[in-house]
Amino acid sequence: MLDILVVFLLVCGLVFFAGGAVGIIRFPDFYSRLHPAGKLDTMGSLLMMLALALFNLHHFSLANILTSVKIILIVVFVFISSPTAIHGIVDAGVRAGLAPWVKGDKRR
Amino acid sequence: MRSVFLYSGIFLSCLMVLSLYRAVFGPTVLDRMIGANAIGSKTVVLLILIGLLYERVDMFVDIALAYAMLNFIAVLAASRYFQKRKGLLEKMK
Numbered sequence: 001m002l003d004i005l006v007v008f009l010l011v012c013g014l015v016f017f018a019g020g021a022v023g024i025i026r027f028p029d030f031y032s033r034l035h036p037a038g039k040l041d042t043m044g045s046l047l048m049m050l051a052l053a054l055f056n057l058h059h060f061s062l063a064n065i066l067t068s069v070k071i072i073l074i075v076v077f078v079f080i081s082s083p084t085a086i087h088g089i090v091d092a093g094v095r096a097g098l099a100p101w102v103k104g105d106k107r108r
Numbered sequence: 109m110r111s112v113f114l115y116s117g118i119f120l121s122c123l124m125v126l127s128l129y130r131a132v133f134g135p136t137v138l139d140r141m142i143g144a145n146a147i148g149s150k151t152v153v154l155l156i157l158i159g160l161l162y163e164r165v166d167m168f169v170d171i172a173l174a175y176a177m178l179n180f181i182a183v184l185a186a187s188r189y190f191q192k193r194k195g196l197l198e199k200m201k
Contacts, residue, residue: 003109010116014123017150021126024146030138033130037142041149048116048153055109056165063166070169071156074176078149081180085145088184092191093138 002058006051013048016040029101030093038086042079049075110161117157124150137190141183148179 023036053068101107124147131143152172159168 006109007112010112013153014116014119017120017123017153020146021123024127024130024142030136030142033139033142037146041146045149045153049156052153052156052160052165055160067166067169070173074152074169074173077173077176078152081176082145082149085180085183085187088187089138089141089145092187095191096138098136098138 002054006055009047009051009054013044013046013051016044016047020044028105028107030098031090031100034086034090038083042082045078046075113157113160117154117161120150120154120157124154138187141186141190145179145183148175148182152176152179 017040020036020040023040024033027033027036049071053071056064056068056071058064127143127146127150129143131140131147134140134143152175155168155172155175156165159165159172162168
């Protein structure tokens with residue numbers, strides 16, 4: 001039962017990561033590429049880390065609980081830091097004067 | 109269960125190759141930084157997968173935490189550095 005849940009969460013995380021990678025390649029300009037880079041990678045790492053932390057609790061002991069809590073704390077750190085990093089890149093683009101893509105422009 | 113982790117790690121590495129395309133051929137410097145950030149956030153998950161495969165996850169979880177912090181600080185420092193470079197972006201328009 002636990003294995004089915006772990007495999008389901010792993011596949012969901014891989015789907016989110018795949019969407020993020022395809023979005024980073026296919027979107028037309030710099031500002032729209034930040035959307036998959038910021039959101040889908042964060043969600044994918046949440047689902048995959050949750051699956052790995054659950055699988056780590058197979059043998060129930062104090063050391064394994066500590067390792068699972070550490071994995072969840074990595075997710076908390078990614079949830080704080082990844083949107084901040086993406087916001088820093090947006091700020092760099094705006095201050096450097098990069099114009100956003102409008103409909104009808106050439107893809108960049 | 110081992111083979112599931114192995115194949116999801118291989119698939120994750122293939123997705124990192126897709127992000128590497130943007131990091132290599134991106135038209136501006138900031139596009140390359142997006143590609144590098146995406147590769148870093150995939151690497152954090154891949155490190156814990158490798159730790160489960162080698163059954164040393166208590167060691168690899170610390171490496172993954174350090175890598176996540178390093179990725180965050182590198183992207184912030186690089187974006188603070190490149191926001192003064194106006195000529196780099198306007199030449200691309």
